[in-house]
Amino acid sequence: MTQPFPFSAIVGQEEMKLAVILTAIDASIGGVLVFGDRGTGKSTAVRALAALLPPITQVAGCPVNSAAPDDCPDWAEVSDTSLVQRPTPVVDLPLGVTEDRVVGALDIERALTRGEKSFEPGLLARANRGYLYIDEVNLLEDHVVDLLLDVAQSGENVIEREGLSIRHDAKFVLVGSGNPEEGELRPQLLDRFGLSVEVSSPTDIMERVEVIRRRDAYEREQAAFLKRWRAADTKLRKRIMGARLSLPQVRASDAALTHCATLCATLGADGLRGELTLLRAARALAAFEGLREVGFDQIKAVAPMALRHRLRRDPLDEAGSTTRVERVLEEMA
Amino acid sequence: MTHAPQGWDRAALALRLFALDPKRFGGIWVRARHGPVRTVFRDYISQIVGPTVHLHPTMDDETLFGGTDFAATLAHGSLHKTQGVVRQGTVLQLTMAERATPGFAARLGGLLDAASHSIVLLDEGADGEELPPDNLCERVAFFVDLDGLSMRDIAQIDALTHTKLDRVQVPDDAVKTLTETAAGLGIWSLRPVFFALDAARGLAALQGAHCVTADHLATAASMTLAHRAAPLPDMAQNPEPQADDQPSDTQPSQPQDMSDVEHLIDATQAALPPGLLATLAQGRRKRSHAPSDGSGDKQAHNRRGRPKPSRQGRIVSGKRLDLVATLRAAAPWQKLRTKPDHAAVALRAEDIRIKRFENRSDRLLIFAVDASGSAAAARMAEAKGAVELLLAEAYARRDHVALVGFRKDGAEVLLPPTRSLVQTKKRLAALPGGGGTPLAAGLKAGLEQGLQARKRGLSPTLVLLTDGRANVALDGAGNRQQAAQDATQMAKAFAQAGLDSLVIDTSARKSTPLRALADDMHGIYLPLPFAGAQQISSAISHSLAG
Structure with missing residues (x-):
């Protein structure tokens, strides 16, 4: 397998990078949606993320990557209960995937050949404690979207079919990317993503030239290129780990909470998920910046990505959601 | 103008460049109606690039990526899987590419992104009305138009001598020149610039040169960028062939490189018959609002809605097996059938029952x-x-x-x-x-x-x-x-x-x-x-x- 493009070597696209880093610090923020034109490095960034994530400790033989032998589901009949370190799973959900592959299904081979009823885990099991990446998420078949909505919401995959009655943990960070020209995303799914980022090609010529140079170097002298960026990636990973540790100590004052609430109320964001995500993202950012308290600056920095996809869309308003968020932020400052 | 090969020469050059490194160039978009010229070109594809896998836009996921082979599984009593066609080779040929749905294209796009495959898009679309899906056109480097060529235009395409793409040196400012050229043509995606850069290397490699020259850059730009150029503002309003003197105000910056970049833009624009650019651009606009797969306008609702009694059928992608009904159908025959070793049940293909659902349409x-x-x-x-x-x-x-x-x-x-x-x-x-x-x-x-x-x-x-x-x-x-x-x-x-x-x-x-x-x-x-x-x-x- 070829090594992914180093995360630190991605030119520009600061917002996308920040969003990805924040979810790596606090998984409960709940995923990133990257929408943008073709050829802007959407998938590159997501695939680069895998290399950046710290490894997880899991039971070796467990199909759902459980952290302790007691957490392993009964149906899995785990034989090897030693603890091992594995890279954080980043599971690709291909578009043509069948429902069975996603949630898992009856193990047909055993059912047909031995007449036994056993469960064959699917992609959701593999993605537990990690990331689930869907490229071209807006083209995903509706019935698969329905399944994902349910699981992403509850963090648990419940299978009640073909005589099976099984449940297992499926806590994952949903990462989606897509091109808005090809179709819109259903609002229900949109809401499940914690952060949403819009990317576009850089317009500055020198920045574009730099993108080409780096990509070219990556393709041609991969080993040297990866080596050159390894230090930067390691530094970033350490910073993420540090932020994870200090996250519980980051306080959010009443003033900060009021800011979040005011912002959401003024924008008319539906539900409370907006406030929660905004607060969590701001807290993660504060931790990332080495602060002990969430300030207005952090809220301001993450507000567009936390809220822009939650605004009740006035379908006839030409102004983008980003502009609306920024407008309100300016009024508040 | 000499930098922009036309007609068959262009096709031949594109094919040879593509063959140099199929995965890096992604593929070729060949616009050609059915005819002898296309047949000859396709022969050359297999001759120069190697064996290809033929795809069709209506292939389902199971055919493409493989699935369970039920007949064999039931006969042998162990799980048999079919191999997807995409595993049979790395160079794909998609006929009737203009009929591909966005969903189908996205699946192939994934393969191209993983750099495991490359693709030849055979586009038989009527002028400007139908085009292959954007995301595939974006991911293939070259565009070749065989319409209007006759057998007389055809010349031999030489096979490749062994050449290495990566040995070729690229002058420092070449990247900048190409980036600016793309920007000048209104191409904002960065992928085409990679293609142009690699094509320039390829051209040098084909000629046995060690370093990319300005001529290589010009030809490379004409091969990879021309068909992506955005319609210039005056062209959009006036569908007549564009004038030769393009307004230079589309060029945003860096006056010192102007001559170089302009030279490249000229070469690029000369690469295609003038009318075609407008048609392509127009077709692209039309295409961009074609209904997408994700909007759920499925006729056959096989998995959502109110359940209906299951029915005998074949397990293909998108259908779900009703296991209980299947076993029930097989039960009466158990004594008569010979069971494979270790099998608890002898199932035949005709026992298979498929779940059915009814759904209200949109x-x-x-x-x-x-x-x-x-x-x-x-x-x-x-x-x-x-x-x-x-x-x-x-x-x-x-x-x-x-x-x-x-x-x-x-x-x-x-x-x-x-x-x-x-x-x-x-x-x-x-x-x-x-x-x-x-x-x-x-x-x-x-x-x-x-x-x-x-x-x-x-x-x-x-x-x-x-x-x-x-x-x-x-x-x-x-x-x-x-x-x-x-x-x-x-x-x-x-x-x-x-x-x-x-x-x-x-x-x-x-x-x-x-x-x-x-x-x-x-x-x-x-x-x-x-x-x-x-x-x-x-x-x-x-x-x-x-």
Whole structure:
């Protein structure tokens, strides 16, 4: 397998990078949606993320990557209960995937050949404690979207079919990317993503030239290129780990909470998920910046990505959601 | 101009470059009708690039990526899987690429992104009307147009001598020049620039040169960038072939490199017959609002909705096995059948039962908007306002909408069924007014859209906004009497097809002929002389709900 493009070597696209880093610090923020034109490095960034994530400790033989032998589901009949370190799973959900592959299904081979009823885990099991990446998420078949909505919401995959009655943990960070020209995303799914980022090609010529140079170097002298960026990636990973540790100590004052609430109320964001995500993202950012308290600056920095996809869309308003968020932020400052 | 090979030379060069490193170049987009030239070119593909896997846009996921082979599994009593066709080779050939749906294209796009495959897109689309999906065109480096070539133009394409792409040196400013050229041509994606850079290397490699020269860059740009160029502002308004002296104000920056970059832009633009660029650009615009797969306009609902009794069938992608029913079907035969070793049950393919579901289909609102002079004078703005309000509502209900405008001598489908509200709104706002009222043509276009949509499992409803003063017949002639007759005939066809319809009279006074027309259509007639847009909208939702 070829090594992914180093995360630190991605030119520009600061917002996308920040969003990805924040979810790596606090998984409960709940995923990133990257929408943008073709050829802007959407998938590159997501695939680069895998290399950046710290490894997880899991039971070796467990199909759902459980952290302790007691957490392993009964149906899995785990034989090897030693603890091992594995890279954080980043599971690709291909578009043509069948429902069975996603949630898992009856193990047909055993059912047909031995007449036994056993469960064959699917992609959701593999993605537990990690990331689930869907490229071209807006083209995903509706019935698969329905399944994902349910699981992403509850963090648990419940299978009640073909005589099976099984449940297992499926806590994952949903990462989606897509091109808005090809179709819109259903609002229900949109809401499940914690952060949403819009990317576009850089317009500055020198920045574009730099993108080409780096990509070219990556393709041609991969080993040297990866080596050159390894230090930067390691530094970033350490910073993420540090932020994870200090996250519980980051306080959010009443003033900060009021800011979040005011912002959401003024924008008319539906539900409370907006406030929660905004607060969590701001807290993660504060931790990332080495602060002990969430300030207005952090809220301001993450507000567009936390809220822009939650605004009740006035379908006839030409102004983008980003502009609306920024407008309100300016009024508040 | 010498940098831009034309016709067969271009095709031959593209093929040889592609063969140098198929995965890096992604592929070739070959625009060619069926014919001897295409056959020869395809022969050369397998000769120079190697064996290819043939794909077809209607292949399902199981065929593409593999799945369970039920016949073999049941016969042997152990799990047998079919190998997907994409595993049979790394170079794919997609015939009828213009028919590929966005979903199909996205699956192939994934393969190209993983750099495991490359693809030859054989595009047989009629001029500018159908193009392969954007995401595939974006991911292949070269565009070759074989239309208009005859057997006389064909020359031998030499096989490759072993050449290494990566040995070739690239001068430091080449990247910058290419980036600027792409920007100057209005290409904002960065992928084409990689292609151009690699193509320049490839050209040097083919000539045995060690370093990329300005000539290589120019040819590379013409090979990889030309067909992606955005239409220049003056070209968009004026579909005639573009003038040779392109306005240089499209070039944003860096005056010191101007000459270089301009030279490249010239070379690039000379690469294609001038008319083609405009056609491609236009086709791209048309393509961009084709209905996408994600909007759920599936006819066969195999997995959602109310369950129905399962039925004998074959397990193909998208269907679900009803295991209990299958076993029940197999049970009576167990004693008679010979069981494979270790098998508890002897299953045969004919035992397979498939789950079935019934689902309500999505609704499609087809707006047929009269944009004639008379309507424009009366209430064009109001009618547009009403449609906009309806669109907002359709959006909330996740209905699909389509837009047909009619004026002057015919009707035009401004927007095929879509859920993209923004698109609809843009099209509607851009709808010009003026000219006669070809009511019959408008109805006909609406009817065609409706029937097509019904075939795809949608429930269409036509909303006709007009003042009813038909004065252009179906054949485009300005004959009031004939026009009225044609309109009546079309209305009857509507009733016959059993499509729901709603006629909104936008004229200043109630129009009796329009009322008759609505009756002919078996539709609802809404005379709303001086209602606001809001009222029209609520009236429509009311009558639709009933």
